[in-house]
Amino acid sequence: MMMRSLLLFALCASTIQIADAYAFVPRSSSLVVPKISCTLQMKMFDWKRREADESHLNDLETAEFSFDTLRPAPGSRRTKTRKGRGIAAGQGATCGFGMRGQKSRAGRPTRPGFEGGQNPLYRRLPKFVGKPLGPGHTRTLYNPISTSVLSKVDAGSTVNFDSLLSGKIITKSKFKLHKFVSGPSDPIADNLTVQAHAFTGTAREAIEAAGGKCVLLSPTTGQVLEPVEA
Secondary structure (H helix, E strand, O other): OHHHHHHHHHHHHHHHHHHHHOOOOOOOOOOOOOOOOOOOOOOOOOHHHHHOOOHHHHOOOOOOOOOOOOOOOOOOOOOOOOOOOOHHHOOOOOOOOOOOOHHHOOOOOOOOOOOOOOOOHHHHOOOOOOOOOOOOOOOOOOEEEEHHHHHHOOOOOEEOHHHHHHOOOOOOOOOOOEEEEOOOOOOOOOOOEEEEOEEOHHHHHHHHHOOOEEEEEOOOOOOEOOOOOO
16 A cells, blocks of 8 residues: 555655646747748858848849949958968967978979879770770871961962962971861862862862862872872
């Protein structure tokens, strides 16, 4: 009987404590709980913009944007840190590079792509699939000649690099082989016989559209190559 009374007393006491713990919660149904609105705000490092009134720029309906009013977003651009100007700034003395070690010395500590001795990324990746241009492989290099120079020659003449050089239309050549490429849409002289080591497709079409003819030259001898009959 005594044990049953103690258990009943303990149960009532715990119920009272729970009720007292939630006694501050209002029971009114008309209570309006305010909604918490959290807007992300970035720290502005420019003190002039912190004090400036930019309310007219935030009004998208009336604000007029121009090159004079465009400016970076607040907090997106930070002032460059001045290093080596005293310990108060936090970047004085060693300027954040430490006291000793390879990375604290003057100049670049390592070459580009160096990863401390392990196999670097440019060696781990496979080679680019395509025409090889490394050691042991060669490609043909041409001196490009624009089709715009063909508007400065006489109609019906034979044009090659030597004739253009003697006429002072072209002044120099970096490579021995010459290739006509399409240039500005200048009118090409009619009925030209153009001699070169190579032609681009658009350059050939432009010359032939003006009634001209494209003649290939040998890359070794420089003589005219006879067209191969099918």
